Amino acid sequence: MARILVAYGTKHGSTAEIAARIGERLSAAGFDTDVLHANLGIEVTKYDALVIGSPMYAARWLPEPALLLIANRERITNIPIALFSVGMIDVKHPGKLREEHDAWVEKAFNQEDVQLSVVSTATFKGAYSRRNLPFYLRIIDAILRVTPNGDYRQWDEIESWGDELASTLRSELEAPASDELEQTSC
Numbered sequence: 001m002a003r004i005l006v007a008y009g010t011k012h013g014s015t016a017e018i019a020a021r022i023g024e025r026l027s028a029a030g031f032d033t034d035v036l037h038a039n040l041g042i043e044v045t046k047y048d049a050l051v052i053g054s055p056m057y058a059a060r061w062l063p064e065p066a067l068l069l070i071a072n073r074e075r076i077t078n079i080p081i082a083l084f085s086v087g088m089i090d091v092k093h094p095g096k097l098r099e100e101h102d103a104w105v106e107k108a109f110n111q112e113d114v115q116l117s118v119v120s121t122a123t124f125k126g127a128y129s130r131r132n133l134p135f136y137l138r139i140i141d142a143i144l145r146v147t148p149n150g151d152y153r154q155w156d157e158i159e160s161w162g163d164e165l166a167s168t169l170r171s172e173l174e175a176p177a178s179d180e181l182e183q184t185s186c
């Protein structure tokens with residue numbers, strides 16, 4: 001049975017719950033799935049596919065999921081990878097989270113010498129509570145109402161992506177590697 005890692009970063013728990021739901025869908029589709037808080041102790045090469053997600057904070061991923069990919073990038077070029085970002089900007093500005101995600105991924109992970117094989121990407125609205133902010137920011141945020149308070153996670157979208165991802169990964173993992181194809185055609 002193919003092994004899949006779902007690794008996430010989180011500050012306040014909403015991305016952890018999204019990762020858990022994605023993991024449940026992958027398990028239901030028959031994969032042996034581990035859902036773990038991202039950390040550099042994870043041996044990524046023992047997995048057949050990686051799903052890595054982070055909330056956006058100031059248009060960046062949290063360090064742990066980003067470092068997991070960056071530190072291992074030379075060892076995972078042949079492993080299918082799916083990425084997801086969680087944020088609130090889409091609540092007021094639909095489509096902006098995808099722009100933030102793409103800009104961040106381009107800056108952080110795209111290196112000329114190392115290409116990650118990203119097979120799927122998703123962005124999800126998250127959850128935000130002003131109460132988690134430091135006091136002075138809470139006041140500013142309450143006055144300016146920059147970010148709407150509340151839980152905007154759309155579980156049907158998250159589950160659909162988990163199901164689609166299961167079929168994408170199934171075909172990726174069943175497809176013969178390109179060097180095997182060359183050998184067959186000789």
Ligand SMILES: Cc1cc2nc3c(=O)[nH]c(=O)nc-3n(C[C@H](O)[C@H](O)[C@H](O)COP(=O)(O)O)c2cc1C
Nearest residue numbers: 010011012013014015055058059087088089126127
């Ligand atoms: C200080 C701060 C900065 C944030 N920056 C962004 C951002 O740049 N883009 C975005 O879409 N959401 C942003 N958010 C919203 C979070 O990404 C969102 O609340 C997410 O669900 C939090 O995930 P977590 O509960 O897993 O930590 C920010 C939230 C806070 C408190």
